[in-house]
Amino acid sequence: MNQLLTVEDLSVAEIDHLLELARSFDAVLGRSVPKVPALRGKTVVLAFFEDSTRTRASFDLAARRLSADVATFAAGSSSLSKGESLRDTVETITAMGVDAIVVRHPHPGVPLAISRYTTASVINAGDGRHQHPTQALLDAHTLRETLGDIEGRRILMCGDILNSRVARSNIALFSKLGAEVIVCGPNTLLPPHSGSEMFGVSVEVVEDLDAVIPTIDVAYMLRIQQERIADAALPTLREYRSVYGLTVARADRMAPQAVVMHPGPMNRGVEIDPDVADSERALITTQVANGVSVRMAVLYELLGPGQFDDRDSGTYALSAEFDLINPDGSHDETQQHAEQEVVR
Amino acid sequence: MKPTIVLKDGRLIDLAGDRIADVVVDPNSGLITGVGTGLAADEEIDCDGLVISPGFVDLHAHLREPGLEAAETILTGSRAAVRGGFTAVVAMPNTTPTTDSAAVVEQVLAAGRHALCEVSPSAAISVGRKGHQLSPMAELVGAGVRIFTDDGNGVQDDRFMRRALEYARGLPDDDRPIVLAQHCEVEALTEGGVMHEGQWSARLGLGGQPSEAEELMVMRDITLARMTGARVHFQHLSSAGSVAMVRAAKAAGMPVTAEATPHHFSLTDACCAGFDPIFKVHPPLRTEYDVAAVREGLADGTIDAIATDHAPHTPESKERSFDDAPPGMLGLETAFAVALDELDLPLADLLALLTWRPAAIAALTDRHGLALAAGREANLTILDLDHRWVATGEEMASLARNTPFEGRELTGRAKDTFWKGERVLADFEVTR
Numbered sequence: 001m002n003q004l005l006t007v008e009d010l011s012v013a014e015i016d017h018l019l020e021l022a023r024s025f026d027a028v029l030g031r032s033v034p035k036v037p038a039l040r041g042k043t044v045v046l047a048f049f050e051d052s053t054r055t056r057a058s059f060d061l062a063a064r065r066l067s068a069d070v071a072t073f074a075a076g077s078s079s080l081s082k083g084e085s086l087r088d089t090v091e092t093i094t095a096m097g098v099d100a101i102v103v104r105h106p107h108p109g110v111p112l113a114i115s116r117y118t119t120a121s122v123i124n125a126g127d128g129r130h131q132h133p134t135q136a137l138l139d140a141h142t143l144r145e146t147l148g149d150i151e152g153r154r155i156l157m158c159g160d161i162l163n164s165r166v167a168r169s170n171i172a173l174f175s176k177l178g179a180e181v182i183v184c185g186p187n188t189l190l191p192p193h194s195g196s197e198m199f200g201v202s203v204e205v206v207e208d209l210d211a212v213i214p215t216i217d218v219a220y221m222l223r224i225q226q227e228r229i230a231d232a233a234l235p236t237l238r239e240y241r242s243v244y245g246l247t248v249a250r251a252d253r254m255a256p257q258a259v260v261m262h263p264g265p266m267n268r269g270v271e272i273d274p275d276v277a278d279s280e281r282a283l284i285t286t287q288v289a290n291g292v293s294v295r296m297a298v299l300y301e302l303l304g305p306g307q308f309d310d311r312d313s314g315t316y317a318l319s320a321e322f323d324l325i326n327p328d329g330s331h332d333e334t335q336q337h338a339e340q341e342v343v344r
Numbered sequence: 345m346k347p348t349i350v351l352k353d354g355r356l357i358d359l360a361g362d363r364i365a366d367v368v369v370d371p372n373s374g375l376i377t378g379v380g381t382g383l384a385a386d387e388e389i390d391c392d393g394l395v396i397s398p399g400f401v402d403l404h405a406h407l408r409e410p411g412l413e414a415a416e417t418i419l420t421g422s423r424a425a426v427r428g429g430f431t432a433v434v435a436m437p438n439t440t441p442t443t444d445s446a447a448v449v450e451q452v453l454a455a456g457r458h459a460l461c462e463v464s465p466s467a468a469i470s471v472g473r474k475g476h477q478l479s480p481m482a483e484l485v486g487a488g489v490r491i492f493t494d495d496g497n498g499v500q501d502d503r504f505m506r507r508a509l510e511y512a513r514g515l516p517d518d519d520r521p522i523v524l525a526q527h528c529e530v531e532a533l534t535e536g537g538v539m540h541e542g543q544w545s546a547r548l549g550l551g552g553q554p555s556e557a558e559e560l561m562v563m564r565d566i567t568l569a570r571m572t573g574a575r576v577h578f579q580h581l582s583s584a585g586s587v588a589m590v591r592a593a594k595a596a597g598m599p600v601t602a603e604a605t606p607h608h609f610s611l612t613d614a615c616c617a618g619f620d621p622i623f624k625v626h627p628p629l630r631t632e633y634d635v636a637a638v639r640e641g642l643a644d645g646t647i648d649a650i651a652t653d654h655a656p657h658t659p660e661s662k663e664r665s666f667d668d669a670p671p672g673m674l675g676l677e678t679a680f681a682v683a684l685d686e687l688d689l690p691l692a693d694l695l696a697l698l699t700w701r702p703a704a705i706a707a708l709t710d711r712h713g714l715a716l717a718a719g720r721e722a723n724l725t726i727l728d729l730d731h732r733w734v735a736t737g738e739e740m741a742s743l744a745r746n747t748p749f750e751g752r753e754l755t756g757r758a759k760d761t762f763w764k765g766e767r768v769l770a771d772f773e774v775t776r
Contacts, residue, residue: 085663107665108549109619128667130549168549192547200549 004123004132005111006201008071015177021297022141022290029065029293039068042099042303047089047114048125049075049105054264054288055125055134062295068303086110089282098163099303103127116221121302132165135263136173138294142287146259147217151178154215159222159271160189160233166263169220176200182211182216185244189263209244213253218281220261221246222269232326235304236257236272244271249344259283277343279321346770347386349767350398351726354391356399357692360702360715367396369722374765376391376722377710389760391726396689397695399461399713399723399761402701403491403603404527405676407433408461410448411440415744416656417621419450422459424654424676425582425740426768429725429758432462432703432712433676437473438496440721444468444479448485450553460768460776461761462723464706466491467689469508475499478508482515485522490707493525495579496626497560500531505565512695520707523601525563525577525686528586529627533557538667540613548658551667553628555583562586566593569600577705578602582627591646601705602641603651606675606682607748609638615748620671621662625655641695643689649702652679654746674747677740681754684729691729722765731772741774 001014010018013094028036048056052160056072063070073093075316083213095103100121103111108130115122126132143150155174161167161183171181183190196202206212213219228234246260251273254260259270260281268274277284353369356379358388368378368385407421415551418435435452437443443452450467471477472496481492492512499505534553535705538546541552562578566589569576581587581602590602607625612632614624623629641647644675655672662669664766683694703713711721735752737745761769 053479085660086665087660087663107667110665112619113663113665128549161363161548165549168547190551192542194543197543200543 002302003115003132005138005145006124007133007169007176008109009175010133015137015173018137018294018297018301019141019144020139021300025293025296025300026290026330027036028296029103030055035065035067037065037067038300038305039066039303040159042068043071043097044068044102044299044303045071045073045093045096045098046102047093047104048074049103050080050126051219052104053128053178056292058288058291059125059295062292063299068299070101071096082089086206087114090114094118094120100299123302126165129165129168131161131175132170133169134295135166136169136290138287138291139170139261139263139296140173140177141290141294142261143218143259144288146283146286147257150174151219153179155179155180155218155220156184156212156216157220157222158184158209158246160228161185162189162191162225163225164222167290170220171199172201172205177204180204182206182212184212185222186234186240189221190230200216200329209328210250210253213250214255216254217258218261219246219254219258223263223265224267224271235269241270241302246276247336248273248275250278251281254281261287264288274315348377348389349389350383350385350740351389351391351396352454353536354394354396354726356396356716358715360537360717361680362692367716367724369765371767374721375582376716376718376724378718379716389726394759395691395715395727395729396697396711397429397714397725397727398679399763400429400654400698401432401706401708402430402497402654402676402679402689403577403649403702403706404432404437404605405433405435405654406656406672409439409654411664415566415658415661416742418455418459418466419464419653420459420741420743421544421656421676422456422463422707423774424674426460426761426774427741427758427772428676428678429680429698429727429761430676431723431725431761431763432463432464432706432708434464434491434706436464437468437493438626441471442468444471444473446480446483446487449484449489451487453460460774462708462712463491464494464708465577466525468492469494469499470504470768473497475501479486481506481512481522485515485517490517490520490522491525491597491661491705492522493527493579495525495527498527498529502564502568506572507569509576509589509644511570512573513572513680518562518700518731522704523577525573525579526561527579527626528552528558528561528565530557530560532558532655538624538628539616540630541741542613542614542617542631546675548619550616553626555585555630557632559589559626561726562589566598566600569593575599576599577624580605580608580651581638581641582608582630584634587637588644591641591644594646601648602646603649603702604638604642605651605653606645606679606686607653607673608745609635609642610682610686611748614639616666619666621664621666621675622748624669624671625673626654626671638685642687643693649681650697650704651702652676652682656742657746658744659746662746669676672739672746674740674742675746676742678735678747678749678754680758682749683734684756685754722762724762725758725769726760728757728759729756731755731759733757
């Protein structure tokens with residue numbers, strides 16, 4: 001593995017391996033000094049062609065906790081997004097000598113295009129409405145930790161499926177891991193699909209949220225955007241809440257152990273009631289926390305010393321390796337120095 | 345005096361039928377001076393085993409001059425044309441400035457005087473192709489234009505389209521009929537769309553353009569053609585529904601014609617799976633069902649012509665994201681081979697779609713597309729149906745390289761092309 005572009009590219013063995021790695025990094029993050037030198041000397045560029053504070057901060061922290069050097073290209077303020085060809089942009093970044101490029105772009109397919117123009121590893125941090133594979137991985141990680149196995153679980157993806165990269169990558173990943181995926185949302189915000197096939201996988205499309213609520217293990221609520229009203233996809237946010245929102249009344253009808261997820265940022269009182277977002281069922285902050293360890297796992301897998309091979313699935317001993325390199329969790333100075341360089 | 349040339353023992357296929365004969369071409373007069381057997385001339389080209397056809401006529405090419413000469417010029421586009429067997433190309437008016445005045449038409453014609461084939465300018469229906477003010481159609485007709493189109497965009501406003509049809513129908517045309525050609529796309533339904541709306545756009549997260557955006561405009565223009573009695577030509581039909589409507593309109597005796605491109609009868613939206621903007625084109629590549637319907641339309645006469653929609657774009661403009669890259673693909677050099685490969689048609693029918701039928705729509709039948717006979721202008725192409733070659737943008741005559749058939753092995757190619765008696769393509773190579 002030397003790219004992470006879409007969930008479709010991942011085998012189940014690779015997913016299992018990444019999630020196991022993430023668990024060992026959770027342990028690292030629980031230490032007093034949550035840092036290992038695993039990627040010392042490696043350079044990670046965060047190429048963000050679209051505003052993002054959360055995902056960028058999460059990748060930034062993940063790289064630093066592995067002791068990689070991090071540089072940031074923030075678009076909007078630069079010529080990156082307009083005019084210049086992607087190839088020129090990428091060749092410029094590559095020429096600086098980088099090991100990985102983490103790409104966020106408003107247009108689908110850009111990380112794939114970038115991977116054609118660079119020898120560095122490319123990680124998709126969200127490309128338009130297409131994919132957001134690390135989000136799917138961190139959600140799978142969160143569910144495994146909370147529910148144990150994902151296989152056979154009934155996971156509801158609810159809301160604006162059409163415009164959501166989270167929906168595309170999570171439906172693909174959950175389905176790969178054996179979950180039953182249920183999709184619910186206004187018809188104007190569902191993608192073209194034939195019967196139960198959506199995005200090339202089999203899902204259950206339901207119209208009545210209330211009917212399905214008691215049967216699910218996970219309610220995954222997607223962010224709804226104000227623009228959908230101008231686009232005539234929705235009449236009002238109030239109506240959206242009443243038909244598709246996870247209200248307190250609906251949450252009360254969920255099974256006792258069922259959980260609630262949201263990729264953030266939330267519109268409290270629209271797709272999710274504030275009291276539901278803050279309830280015991282809600283895994284929302286756990287998702288954010290797991291984002292760092294999952295992204296560490298991805299970076300380590302792509303840039304670290306050992307390339308994972310499908311054939312040895314399950315055989316790895318990274319926790320031991322970290323302890324060997326850094327037995328007491330100590331932190332040396334040269335390392336700290338190396339982290340200072342940030343290009344803006 | 346330039347030497348006369350006899351094309352020996354070729355298989356002639358044209359409106360006069362399918363027969364083995366010799367053809368004598370006189371480059372001095374630019375005419376065919378003899379068709380028959382046992383003919384002689386100063387020089388000879390052995391055409392045994394080869395097909396001789398009237399030169400092809402492309403109703404739809406973007407030659408980019410004036411305005412985007414980094415992607416194509418009239419000269420380079422004409423080289424691509426003759427390599428594809430074409431002797432006449434209708435140049436689209438979405439140039440910069442727009443071809444919406446006699447002055448720009450004159451500029452295109454002037455550049456065409458150095459070209460290797462006839463370049464027949466079309467002109468915009470509306471000034472600047474903006475859909476608000478009629479272009480000076482009578483002046484443009486006076487400058488030689490017979491095809492009007494806002495190609496690149498469809499005429500959105502119903503009332504404006506009605507007026508354009510009414511006005512055009514009343515103009516004197518000197519017995520060369522005027523036709524309004526429509527790029528059928530209701531923009532309210534395609535806004536934000538960059539590929540066909542369907543399973544693939546859903547999966548890729550790319551904005552979709554539904555087939556209905558094309559079909560609604562086809563339906564409207566059939567209705568307006570009936571209302572006004574004006575001729576309407578439908579450009580690059582891509583959807584099954586459009587083909588069905590044109591078929592029904594023709595059955596009802598309406599004065600409509602239609603064209604289809606090689607990419608719309610050979611490629612589908614699945615090509616976009618790798619996000620390669622080479623496959624971005626308007627109208628978009630659709631489904632296998634649509635491809636089959638377009639082929640059927642070509643087979644049963646619903647669709648009158650194969651047109652290329654040759655649309656060169658510089659490599660750098662295609663190195664953007666799928667959303668940002670401009671739509672369009674090269675077509676002149678691959679059209680014949682792709683048609684031969686993909687369409688299960690008798691050869692004479694296939695050649696009709698490339699010769700006399702488009703020539704009639706473009707009102708060029710005084711010199712293109714008609715049967716090869718003594719006294720006619722020598723516009724013809726010699727086809728080697730067995731020639732195997734690999735399409736590569738790098739080797740094409742166009743300045744741009746955006747062929748969707750890159751790397752594809754094709755069979756059949758124009759070996760020689762004569763325009764006004766001049767051998768502009770000789771053994772697969774352009775002569776100037």
